[in-house]
Amino acid sequence: MHPDPDRLAAIAARLPGALIALDFDGTLAPIISDPSASRPVPGVIDTLAGLARAGAQIAVVTGRDAATVLELGDLRAIPDVVVSGLHGAETWRHGDLQTRDEPAGLAALRTSLPPLLRQSGDGVWLEDKRLSLVVHARQAADPQRVLTELGDRLPPLVAEQGLELHPGKLVLEIRIPNLSKATALEQLLIPSTSAALFGGDDLGDLPALAAVSAWAALTGRPGLTIAVGELAELRQAADCAVGSPAELAVLLAQLLATAETRGGGG
Incomplete structure (x- = not known):
């Protein structure tokens, strides 16, 4: 190609x-x-x-x-x-x-997500980009398992704050809609x-x-x-x-x- x-x-x-x-x-x-x-x-x-x-x-x-x-x-x-x-x-x-401007819902997720991510094990961390949040799983023992589990758990939490969840390479990104x-x-x-x-x-x-x-x-x-x-x-x-x-x-x-x-x- x-x-x-x-x-x-x-x-x-x-x-x-x-x-x-x-x-x-x-x-x-x-x-x-x-x-x-x-x-x-x-x-x-x-x-x-x-x-x-x-x-x-x-x-x-x-x-x-x-x-x-x-x-x-x-x-x-x-x-x-x-x-x-x-x-x-x-x-x-x-x-x-x-x-x-920063979406209001990001503040709530900055507080609620870290305890949830700790349940997924070592090597899972949250990157704060101010206007978006990125869940990184690249350093986890089993990144695909972690992303599958979080892909089920995160969408309702993210949608409740008026934001969108997007998959990437061993990451899940939370960002402004549209x-x-x-x-x-x-x-x-x-x-x-x-x-x-x-x-x-x-x-x-x-x-x-x-x-x-x-x-x-x-x-x-x-x-x-x-x-x-x-x-x-x-x-x-x-x-x-x-x-x-x-x-x-x-x-x-x-x-x-x-x-x-x-x-x-x-």
Whole structure:
């Protein structure tokens, strides 16, 4: 499922004004057990900076909060980068952070969830992102068992607080209703966008893939969606797939090289 060279060339030909939007964990950076130690694969930030200098709008669209991803990824090295955090609940641009108000129901869950999670055993912990909460089971002895049990117990508690529960890779995320990465893409795909590329690795990236595909069909402009990793649902929905963040970095470098060969699409 490697990208059709013609589709990559079509993005390169329209690079000035193109949107290059990417997830962070599992896409630009490998998934690791300690999220605070996550870093992009070598060279990819330099490549994204080169794409930005060639005229592309670079955006990182993530379930993490924008400030954390900015620091972990050294994203300020990318000219005019936009970071859409918490599935579109906040946007960082030119040093300014726009964010939604905290839902009232999160306060109650911060109190009620830790005792419940302790019943699930060691290695299960709650990450507080201010506008969302994430239950991590990656370090549990039997992550799938824990997630199955919590997947039965948590929905009524979450719904009672007016929030939504979403599954991910060995996590369950509690967040504001009617928000997804498509929310962020709909804000980033502006009338002057000349082409669009999105890459992601998890179930939460499916709405963003759909948003780019719908935009391309509506406008007739080039669009390309990329699944990173082996998640079957994502690979089925995407235009192409790569095996890892390192392979995505190679693809992005190819895009930049193609654009430079073409003189940036000019």
